[in-house]
Amino acid sequence: MNFDSKIYIAGHKGLIGSAFVRFFEKNGFTNIIFEDRDKLDLCSKTDTFEFFQRTQPEIVILAAGKVGGIISNRDCPADFISENLSIQLNVFNASLKYKVKKLIFFGSSCMYPKISSQPMRENLIGSGLPEETSIGYATAKNAGVQMCHALNRQYNMTSFISVIPNSAYGPNDNFDLINSHVIAALIHRFHEAKVLNKPSISLWGSGVPKREFVFVDDIVLACIQILKTKISVDMLPINIGVGKDISIKMLAEKIKSIVGYSGEVKWDLTKPDGAPRKLLDSSRIRSIGWRSITDIDAGLKLTYEWFLKNIAK
Numbered sequence: 001m002n003f004d005s006k007i008y009i010a011g012h013k014g015l016i017g018s019a020f021v022r023f024f025e026k027n028g029f030t031n032i033i034f035e036d037r038d039k040l041d042l043c044s045k046t047d048t049f050e051f052f053q054r055t056q057p058e059i060v061i062l063a064a065g066k067v068g069g070i071i072s073n074r075d076c077p078a079d080f081i082s083e084n085l086s087i088q089l090n091v092f093n094a095s096l097k098y099k100v101k102k103l104i105f106f107g108s109s110c111m112y113p114k115i116s117s118q119p120m121r122e123n124l125i126g127s128g129l130p131e132e133t134s135i136g137y138a139t140a141k142n143a144g145v146q147m148c149h150a151l152n153r154q155y156n157m158t159s160f161i162s163v164i165p166n167s168a169y170g171p172n173d174n175f176d177l178i179n180s181h182v183i184a185a186l187i188h189r190f191h192e193a194k195v196l197n198k199p200s201i202s203l204w205g206s207g208v209p210k211r212e213f214v215f216v217d218d219i220v221l222a223c224i225q226i227l228k229t230k231i232s233v234d235m236l237p238i239n240i241g242v243g244k245d246i247s248i249k250m251l252a253e254k255i256k257s258i259v260g261y262s263g264e265v266k267w268d269l270t271k272p273d274g275a276p277r278k279l280l281d282s283s284r285i286r287s288i289g290w291r292s293i294t295d296i297d298a299g300l301k302l303t304y305e306w307f308l309k310n311i312a313k
Contacts, residue, residue, distance in 0.1 A: 001059060001102075001227050008033040008057035010042060010091060011064030016106060016165075018172040019216040020061050023224070033057055043083060048090040052098045059227070060103040062091050065140075068179040070133050070204075070274060077136025084140035092147055092160065100159065104223050105148055107164040107237055108141045109212075109278045110134040119281040122164070122237050131275040145237050152233050161226060162237035166280050170216035170299060171306035183213060183300070186252055187307055190259040200264040204271035207249030212241050212279050215294035215302075225290045241280035242292040254297065258304050 001007075007024060011017035012034035024032050033055050041047045042064055066083040073080060088105070095103050112120045113128025125145065130138035148160035169183040177188055186203070193201045222240045231238075246254075252265060294302075 003029050004031050005029070005059055006031045006033060006055065006057045007059045007061065008055065009061045009063065010034075010087075011062070013172075014063055014067070015168055015170065015173045015216055016219060017061065017063035019170065019220045020063065020223075023217070023220045042090055043086040045090050045093075048094050049097070052094040052100075056098060057095075058101045060091065060095050060100050061223070062088070062103060062105045064091075065106075067137070067174075067181075069181055069185060070272065072179050073137055074133040074272075080136040081140045084137065085143060088140070088144040088147065092144075092151065095160075096151060096155070102227055103148075103160050104227070105144050105160065105162045106141075107145045107162050108134075108138065109164060109166045109239075109280060110138045110275075111142045111145070111164070112278065114275045118277055119241070119243075119279040120239075121281040122239055122284065125237070133272060133274065148236065149233070152236070158231060158233055158236070161231070163223060163226065163240055164237050164280065165219045165222075165240040166212040166214050166242075166278065168216050168219055169213055170303050172310075173216075173303065175307060175311050182211065182248065183251070183255070183303065186255045187259065187300075187304055188311075190252075190256050190261045191304075191307065193263060194259055194261040198263055200266055201261070202266045202268050203248075203252060204268055205248065205273040206269055207252060207267050208247060209273045209275065210245040210247050210277045210279065211251070212243075212245040213251075213296060213299070214240060214242055214292060215299035218242075218292045218294050221293070222285055222290045225288055226285070229288045231288070235284055238284045239280040239282045240285055240290075241282040242296075243282060245277065245279045246296060251296075254300055255304075258300055 009017050114131040145162040148162040151160045173184040174180045175184045175188045
């Protein structure tokens with residue numbers, strides 16, 4: 001990967017894709033390629049192949065796809081399967097045809113069994129059913145991981161690299177209350193409650209489940225380390241986690257404090273909790289020299305500062 005390498009970022013406006021754009025532009029890479037969704041439909045094989053033929057990317061960061069929170073995953077599982085499978089197959093096949101040197105594909109920790117030993121090693125994928133509300137998304141993501149394996153084996157290469165970051169958060173996250181993930185949703189909810197001077201706020205579930213959160217800029221650095229390192233097919237997929245988790249209740253208290261909300265927090269036990277715990281075993285990524293550099297407190301403060309500058313106003 002050189003400073004003038006043609007690097008295509010699919011999903012450049014999303015949480016992970018935009019973090020790659022920031023990294024490459026900040027570090028002097030001069031040949032970054034991206035296209036808005038209204039001009040390039042990655043669900044269309046014709047559009048995707050024409051784009052690859054025209055741009056001839058050397059490296060692909062596949063951060064595009066349909067994502068959402070627990071509500072949208074529960075209510076629209078077919079949409080999550082079909083859209084993500086379409087994007088993955090089109091980008092994989094176009095990358096193969098036009099001889100992309102490296103492709104980074106993002107799996108998801110929701111691929112792991114709902115009930116699993118902790119921390120979760122990569123070989124546990126497929127050993128049990130994922131959590132019910134995310135099974136559509138998890139199925140599509142697992143298919144992408146297996147497609148990477150299949151392409152590498154069939155064509156005797158390691159060009160298709162699958163990584164599994166745990167719950168990503170940070171600047172440019174989706175703060176929509178219906179489709180957002182937990183940190184973005186909590187930031188929005190607490191900020192709204194503070195502005196409206198609400199005496200209390202009701203949050204889903206018990207707050208007992210634990211989650212591992214990774215600041216998005218650290219995920220980018222992990223992928224850059226992978227691209228710079230000679231790895232074998234046996235090392236794939238690669239978990240990306242910080243090595244420790246936190247309960248949703250404790251996370252809510254941290255965000256409440258950062259936002260400055262003084263009201264009461266109530267927990268709605270009629271709403272689902274999701275998987276009880278999702279802590280990744282990240283020994284593979286640590287073995288090639290990567291460590292997370294952003295702790296949860298610093299990451300939450302940076303994320304709320306971005307929210308205030310870009311969303312709240």
